Amino acid sequence: MSREQRSLEWTPLLFSGGLAFLLFTLFIATMFGEPPMRAGAMIQQAGGVELGAANLVTAVVLGYRGLDTLGELAILFASATAVGLVLSTQNGESDKQASVFPDKIFLGEIFESASRLLMPLLLLLGFYIIIHGHLTPGGGFQGGVILAIALFLPALARSGEIPLNHATIRLVEGGAGTLFILIGLMALMQGESFLQPLLQPGEIGALFSAGSLPLLYLAVGLKVGAELAALLVHLSGESA
């Protein structure tokens, strides 16, 4: 007992000291001034022509570093799965009292009817942001989060009632991820590389431009929306 407590006091001190040293060296090593832009400059020159995306960040996220995005989707997926695993294996007894929405914290009729009004609006906004991700700031992640919040709103208003059943969420989860990989694999089948952009880049600035990037972003948006909706549903105390 006493040994444990002492070791608990001891490690933080050691760690903080090491950390302070590390950050000190970090600050010494930090470069002030213009960072070299080796990869970035190449992308700046090639990006617009190669991919036809008006938003270069989108070109990087879905084109040049598409694999990172796939990995990130997988992380969200892993996180949602793990949360489901952690919170669905409950002992039962504490399950009921753990729900966030006992009836008395019902948020009121005003909120409920407003949430009904807002949900389609937010869905629209989410889709707008996803679909115009290659033209303007925003894209799959941001729009996906908005989709998730839109789907969660009715749950918040109506005592934890979930508008989508879990099967649907799972279907979208799996389907969107599959879509992303399949778009990537299609290029591979044609003898190109994995995740190589398909279709023509088109005219910069038009909605139907940048080849397959909008499709990829749609997949990303749906996936993010579904994962986060699942996460929120789990965290708010609905058992799967």
Added chain:
Amino acid sequence: MVESIESWIALLLVGVMLSAALVALLSRSHLVAVVSVSVLSLGLTLLFVLLKAPDVAMTEGVVGAGLSSLILALALSRLGLLRSTKAGATDE
């Protein structure tokens, strides 16, 4: 002139963010801590706008200030941390 205004805004935002971080870790009420983290995210969002990263700013705004705060608020209520504010630490 424009440069210096941006510098001052950056200074202000960084100040707000650092103090929000300190409040988040030192305040006694968990609710105040969660709110401070949201404030921190908001400051970061504005800073990203200042740094010419609209995409990142949007993400940080939606994810950090929105979703993450929602998750933390759910956690507060689910973990029963709203009531456990110690006596004397009222935030009114």
Added chain:
Amino acid sequence: MHAENLALLVALPLLTAFLLQPLSQKFAVGWLAPLTVLVTLLLTLQLGAGVMEQPISSVMGGFVVPMGINFYLDGLAWLFLIALQLSLLLLWPRGEQGQSVRVQVLMLLLTASSIGLLLSGDLFNLYVFYELLAVATFGLVAAGESRATAIISFRYLLLSGVGSVLALTGIALLYSHAGTLNLGHLAELVASGELVLPLSAFLLMLLGFGVKAELFAVNGWVPEVYATLSPRLSALLAGVVSKLALIVIVRLLVLLFPTPEASQVLLLLGVLGVLSGELAAWRAQDLRRMLAYSSMGQLGVIFIAFSLSVEAGLLVGIMLSLHHLLVKPGLFLLTEQRFQGWSMVLFILFALSLVGVPPLPGFWAKFALLTGLVSAGGWINSTALVVFLFATVVEASYLFRVVQHYHQERERHQERGRAAVSVVGQDNSGVWISTLFATGLLLTAWQIQPISDYLQQLAVQAGDRQQLSAIVVGVTEGRP
């Protein structure tokens, strides 16, 4: 079969993982996940045919290298890919835990991320795969049966979170100096002297990626996690997955930071790891935590090995890693049930090899380290040598304490005229898999000469920066 199919190794497990949950509502899909791993194993075998002569590189999306992400398969990566996928197939969770679709999904994500970690040639991409590996592991730890899974998984998450924040900081620092994150491109810049990277970037990334490699100072999670995971998963994590993070660190060291300072940091942390790990193992009071602590110590030895000069270090480090990869899973599998006669034989075999008794491969690996340290000279290396020898003695003492204890227990049972064990209805598969690992160990002992020649070749290739950048650049220039 063209090199672009490298991407399939990551894409296929991910695809199956995404599909598994929707499919599981209609069909029984228990076989689908291991089948995917089998497919990727076959694919790996096919891709790796000529890899010893000519490593292959594939660019995701077909973009020129510093812009896009590339996968790079050389002999080292190939060897560990095979080891990884074989271990996954052997140690795939079965029984009650394996029934859960979610566990299957997490295992698939673990597979994909491990493969990605071996193949990826881009630092940030490595970070992403590393995080995926971490999240999948948290889920698997939390799925355990113990009463303490949640807090253990949570502490692991926090430590790992600090690690990834540090790694991200290191990557940011590196990017602000270099403007690129591709390992091949960076290696080229560093080799030509155009770029000098700050050591603190290495330190930060070392601590970040070191969490999974059981590096000292960030290995607090090891005993707790291995004690609650099922023996199979412990075997998997301790055996293979820790080596993957190790290889990432080694690549960083060899390609980007070929300075004596970086090696010395590694040596220092390795020595501390050996001391703390072995002493804790000596004091441990149950078998699983003892094995976990000793794993920390042995990883420390491997870090010491890699801190030697590039060629020798790589060779000895790879030898020790492979040895640990065979022995540790075998040992963890034996804890699945109580010892019987046969499992005791296996335990003694593994223990002998671990300590380094001559005909077994452990001896050769340790001997190589010994000669390496002696020939390197200097007081630091001498200290490491002393610590290493001391650790071997400690190791021997606690391993044989287990044997002795077992022996006493059996005698007491026999005095009372009862069978030492009754294993009716128990699943013996753990022991059989362990036997397979032991067979591998013995085969290695038998074929030690060709294997060490092969490893020599491998080490030379892994240390060859010119070849790496030539191939990465070579692939890119042929493309639009």
Added chain:
Amino acid sequence: MIGLLADLFLLLGGLFLFLGALGLIRMPDVYNRIQAGTKAVTLGTLALLLGVGLHQPTWWPKLLVLAILILVTNPVGSSTLARAFLRSGIEPWKKGGQDG
């Protein structure tokens, strides 16, 4: 001319927001603070949007959508907050009462 008008609206918006903030400080209890906050923030933001719209005429459709969103969400949020406070037993301030 239009630029000047736009600046005027921006300034007006800022003024209303400032008044709202002042109200937050001066009002005695949470309900009155919400009262002050909601109205000032709504109108202030609308004025800001109008100002921006005059500066950038091509943006007005988007700004219109924003205005609708603000008009819906702002009062609803205030009502929900006020309701939550009332439900959790916080008494409104009375003129005669001594409680601050």
Added chain:
Amino acid sequence: MMEMVLYAGAVGLLVIGIAGLVLSHHLFRQVLALVIAEAGANLLLLLAGYRFGGEAPIWSEGSFPSVMVDPVPQAMVLTAIVIGVGIQALAIALLIRVRQQTGTLDREQAVIEMREALDQELGRFSTAPKPRSQYAPKGERPLYPVVEEGQDAR
């Protein structure tokens, strides 16, 4: 001046976050500290590609800006933010479970509970079939739990 301020802000957030993570005694605060540290790391990563006087990397009025900030770190920060929120959600879920399993959110208390649970349970995984004797002294346990009930190991 601006860059000094920004770098100091990022490093400051990192330090506050990590120090808070190490020093705080409440598990929920540790999650918050991790969020703060992540924010600092993200800011630092973004700064790695910032060019003073650069424009956002977006096509406007017929061309890309001639001097623009590096889009690559922006894309990476985007990824890092989303990864961060996934991990945060998982941490919260684990906390909910921790509270169910151990009934506490205090760090020291939870660790003690964990060690006790581990000490009790590890007999199950060991070579002997029965849990260890209740008579065995707590401090010096045998390597394996005792074989038969009521019978001492040595």
Added chain:
Amino acid sequence: MIRFTTLWVLWMLLTGSLQWSELLTGTVIAALITGLSQRLVDSGSQSDLIFTPRSLLSLLRYLRVFALALIQANLDMARRVLSPSLPIDPAVVEVETTLQSTLGKLVLANSITLTPGTLTVDLQQNRLLVHWIDTAVLAGDQQGEAALQLATREIAAGFEQHLKGFLR
């Protein structure tokens, strides 16, 4: 159908362009969301709105009244906040409404919140709970039914009369 049209118009506002690709995408997405939200939110909001030529007129009239009230509210609030004596006398009163639809009640509640001196706190069936910042009009001692009538007249009636033109 109404929801579809509304969403489609909103999409057009968001994009602010008339390219055929935008129009097409907007149609698809508006249809999708209409279908989705129809299934998810089972409200009979189809009948909330009244469509006659006169309803458009009353909508416009309502908007005018509302805008004036909003500005007046701010001036009123500014006066109260800036005057040193803080002239407020708040109380919570109940208000009755004859509007039937959820949308109608929502709009009414929002209007009340945004207009001088009042804040909707809660809504139950046809009663609104309103926080009123200056209850001097109530002349102090009025209770029960009389107060309800008075408050309804003072607070809600002005909007209701116009709202009834286009909402149920």
